[in-house]
Amino acid sequence: MKILHIITGLGDGGAEAVLYRLCTHDDPSRHHVISMIDGGKYGPLLQGAGVRVTCLGMSRGWISLRGLWQLHRLIRQHKPDAMQTWMYHGDLVGGVVGRLAGCTNVFWNIRHTDLVPGATGRSTRLVARIGALLSPFVPTGIVACAERARTVHIEMGYDCRKLTVIHNGYDVTRFQPDMQARATLRQEFGVSPDTILIGLVGRWNAQKDHPNLLSAFSRLACERKNIALLLIGAGCTLENAELAAQVERHGLSSRVIFAGRRSDIPAVMNALDIHVLSSSSEAFPNVVAEAMACGTPCVVTDVGDAAFIVGETGWVVPPADPICLARALDQALEERQDQETWQARRFAARRRIVEIFSLERMIEAYHQLWKSSASPKEGSAGE
Structure with a gap:
């Protein structure tokens, strides 16, 4: 099969x-x-x-007639067996242009769950609503990356007959326990072997809810002197005045490490003792599965499919509740003192990713979808 993918951009994001x-x-x-x-x-x-x-060179937030014509021409030239579009704008533009260009096998891909005003842009919410209206007519099938995303979009009006869940898959040979990488990176960050390193891998963004984590961590820091917090992601630098001010306000300047954007995420996950997802909204948070694949237990907020990812291997708390988040982190720190119990948890975390969220399962699920008939059955693929 020849597969043509249409995506808004190829920046540093989960869908990409x-x-x-x-x-x-x-x-x-x-x-x-x-x-x-x-x-x-x-x-x-x-x-x-x-x-x-192929890059069409459109401006972000602006669709050009030249770009649409170029896309239409490329689709007709390529004559794909199936088109897989990604994210709302890619779904809408790629889906409609693909149909007009004669492609009858168009599959959308949804990467959001809750579309929260303030955290999700107005144009994105509008395009998502238009997608709901067009979902019975344009796509052959629709992929949701999470069970929660599927449920939410059915409630929004998306055609439930076409929605299928395909969970993200991970390269467990790249994300795996690596003690050498752990030691090297902790040395780079100036973290001593006896310091417990808690971390969040996520860009500075309202939905990641860094204030929730900082508030929870400040409660722990008062009682525990051997813990540090590592913040990794775009915007997680001292140059971010708002973030730096929040850290200072909590009295955490000496306990927080600003790492910014990193390309060595497997090493980062190994350097951590506990990974935290403090988000107020997610679909299928990749960082949780990546941490678990490296044998790093996770404390997560109950957003998107985070609870499903961790299963019984981690701690799940309500979003936007720093008291509950601090309590779960404290429980994890207490358990970590028992090395046998902690090693068993680390092993279980990695085993869950290997058994349920492998790349092979994800790729096979997409292949089955692309080969499916024009009216896919309702259900979940890749489970």
Whole structure:
């Protein structure tokens, strides 16, 4: 099969990472990726792996007639067996143009759960609503990356007959326990071997709710002197005046490490003792599965499919509740004092990702979807 992917952009995001893994761990020659904006982070990486990438050069938030015509022409030239579009704007533009260009096998991909005003832009919410109206007519099938996302979008009006869940898959040979990487990175950050390192891998964004984590961590820091907090992601730097002010306000300047954007996430996950997801909204948070694959237990807020990912291997708390988050972190720190129990938890966390969220399962689920009939059955693939 020849698969044509349409995505808004190829920057550093969860959907882009999943698209990269899907194309490069399948036969790269069968995939062609069209970015409506530019190559971003993943464009060169995809090309380096043998995947054809075309960038239309549209401006973010602005759809040009020239770009639409170029997309229409590329689809007619490529004549794909199936089109897989990604995220709301890619779904709407790619889906409609794909149909007009004669492609009858168009599959949308939804990466959001709750569309919260303030955390989700107005244009994104509008495009999502338009997608609901068009869902009975444009896509052959619709992929949701999480059970929660599927439920929410059915409530929004998306065609329930077409919605299928395919969970993200992970390269467990890349994300795995690595004591050497742990020691090297902790040395780089100036973290002593006896310091317990708690971390959040996530860009500075309202939905990641860094204030929730800082408030919870400040409660622990009063009682525990051997803990430190590592913040990794775009915007998690001292140059971020708002974040730095919040850290200072909690009296945590000497306990928080600002790491900013990193490309060595497997090493980061190994350096941590506990990974925290403090978000107010998510769909299928990749960082939780990546941490678990490295044998790092997680404390997560009950958003999207986070609770499903951790299963019995971690702690789940309500979102926007720093008291509950602090209590769960304290429970994890207490358990960590029993090395045998903690090692069993670490092993269980990795085993859950290996058994349920492998790349092979995800790729096979997409293959089954692309080969499916024009009216996919309701249900969940890849479980």
